[in-house]
Amino acid sequence: xxxxxxTENFNNQGRPSKTYLCYEVERLDGDATIPLDEYKGxxxxxxxxQPEKPCHAELYFLGKIRSWNLDRNQHYRLxxxxxxxxxxxCAQKLTTFLKENRHIxxxxxxxxxxxxxxxxxxxxxxxxLQAAGARITIMTFEDFKHCWETFVDxxxxxxxxxxxxxxxxxxxxxxxxAILKTQQN
DNA sequence: ATTTTCAAT
Numbered sequence: 001x002x003x004x005x006x007t008e009n010f011n012n013q014g015r016p017s018k019t020y021l022c023y024e025v026e027r028l029d030g031d032a033t034i035p036l037d038e039y040k041g042x043x044x045x046x047x048x049x050q051p052e053k054p055c056h057a058e059l060y061f062l063g064k065i066r067s068w069n070l071d072r073n074q075h076y077r078l079x080x081x082x083x084x085x086x087x088x089x090c091a092q093k094l095t096t097f098l099k100e101n102r103h104i105x106x107x108x109x110x111x112x113x114x115x116x117x118x119x120x121x122x123x124x125x126x127x128x129l130q131a132a133g134a135r136i137t138i139m140t141f142e143d144f145k146h147c148w149e150t151f152v153d154x155x156x157x158x159x160x161x162x163x164x165x166x167x168x169x170x171x172x173x174x175x176x177x178a179i180l181k182t183q184q185n
Numbered sequence: 186a187t188t189t190t191c192a193a194t
Contacts, residue, residue: 014190015189015190016189016190016191017189017190017191017192017193018191019190019191020191044191045191046191047191047192048191048192054191055191056191057191058191083191084190084191086191087190087191090191112190113190114190114191115190116190116191116192116193
């Protein structure tokens with residue numbers, strides 16, 4: 001991913017009409033975590049501006065996971081950094097996937113919380129996803145930095161945080177915690 | 186075309 005794409009999409013104060021999702025996979029073996037570099041990359045959604053059928057980024061990600069045919073006798077942790085948190089529909093599909101694939105753990109780190117929904121309530125989607133075992137958090141400075149170093153063609157340049165990164169991240173984190181807490185009661 | 190949250194208006 002080039003620098004511009006990363007900054008344009010992951011800046012937590014922006015609101016681009018597209019979504020990028022960066023993913024990486026580790027195999028868990030007792031206390032050890034073994035990174036699987038062959039399963040690392042990013043996808044973006046297909047929007048109305050493209051010839052293909054519109055499709056949210058998460059569904060491409062699910063397709064990729066399925067194509068890997070990860071060994072059901074092993075345990076894996078998938079980490080995905082997504083510029084918009086999953087909508088209700090995608091959250092449901094991820095929930096179903098996790099229930100059917102107990103050998104896979106999922107950690108979702110979102111830059112921003114997506115709230116534009118037509119077919120349901122994004123809050124309950126995220127809650128169900130959490131209840132299915134997913135860990136859902138908001139990206140912090142360290143997460144943006146990790147993404148930069150892992151997925152961006154940074155040409156040796158260090159990650160440069162934008163103005164207000166931490167303040168926004170903290171605000172979104174509080175918002176997400178309120179969402180995830182409300183529905184547990 | 187404008188405003189814009191994986192578009193919607």
